[in-house]
Amino acid sequence: MSRIGVIGSAGRMGQALSSVIPDMGATLVGGIDAGGDPHILAQGADVLVDFSAPSALEASLRAARQAGIPIMIGTTGLTPTHHAMIDEAATDIAVLQTGNVSLGVTLLARLVREAAAALGTDWDIEIVEMHHRHKVDAPSGTALLLGEAAAAGRATTLAETRVADRAGLTGARSEGTIGFASLRGGSVAGDHQVIFAGTGERIEIGHRAEDRTIFARGAITAALWLVGKAPGRYTMGEVLGL
Template identity: 70%
Template sequence: MTAVGIYGSLGRMGRTIADVLEDVGAGNAGGVDAKDDCRPLAGRADVLVDFSVASALTEHLEAARIAGKPILIGTTGLSARHHQLIDAAAAEIPVLQTGNTSLGVTLLGLLIREAAARLGPEWDIEIVEMHHRHKVDAPSGTALMLGEAAASGRDTTLSEVRVDGRAGLTGARTEGTIGFSSLRGGSVIGDHHVVFATDGERIELGHRGEDRVIFARGAVRAALWLVGQAPGRYRMGDVLGL
């Protein structure tokens, strides 16, 4: 039985992952909080999942690398420096980093990339996301992931076309940009809607997360898939063969 170690085990996602391990036939190697020594857990787990905080990622990656263990990173709010560290670790161990472990969101990303690739630049792209009042980063990691899918479909990078939270006299919309709007309130698990709009018609693709367990199930499925993979940086789409 594959033993899964949980970084961020005291958080909501960490606790939910621990609850579903037995349901999917996986073992629990234990968990630690961000302030704890992460090295012992890396040594005894077959694979690690990290849903802690961005400030702990450097230490968690180093522990996984030294132990030679694959790691799934679901922590959001990562910086460019964090992604550089992930790339470096992926040269030695399998690493899957994602803003969302839902299998439904993973498929949504494919649909968005395909739509963006086939619709011309006259189709504007806007991404709206809503989460609970306690979420600290915006736009969400999932929204950014969907934006990257749309940008990829148009053979560009999100950094070149991203527009956040318009306010005031912003002028007319620039063709080819991808806009983001973030809503916060209540106990919303995660709603994401991507709008393709042109003169006279509109296409809307979206996903609503109704229970945090969908992310835990997807995370565990991805972690188990990661075991035995060659060193490299992977995506949730790889888990589904997309």
């Protein structure tokens, strides 16, 4: 029975993770939050799950590397510097970082990539997401994941095509760009919609999360899958065989 340590255990996702671990054939060895020592947690765990904050990532990665155990990272709002840290850690341990651990969203990203590849750049792409009032980053990690899938389908990068801020007199839309809109309010667990808008027609595909438990179960599935894997950076698609 694999032992899981949770970083960010007092947060909404941390609490959801702790609640599902016993039902998924694993053991919760403990959890920490701001001020806690991830090194102590890692010593008794087979894998770490981190849903804390970007500022805590460096310490989490260091603890996992020193203990020689894998880490599943669901923290959003990461910068290129954080991703460089993850790449470096992945030379020593197995790491899975994702903006969304839902099976449905993982499949949605696959469909978005295929649709973007099939449609020309005269089809405009817009990604609309909504989350609860307490979410601190925008666009959401899931929206960015979907944007990256769309960009990959067009053999480009999100950095080259992303438009996330429209205010004032912005001018006409540039062909090939990928737009984002972020809504915040209430207790929404997570709604995402990808719109392909052509001349005279639209294709809309999306995902609605009705309960945070789906993310917790996806995260634990990924964490358990990581145990025993060789060093490297893995994806949810690999976990689910997509």
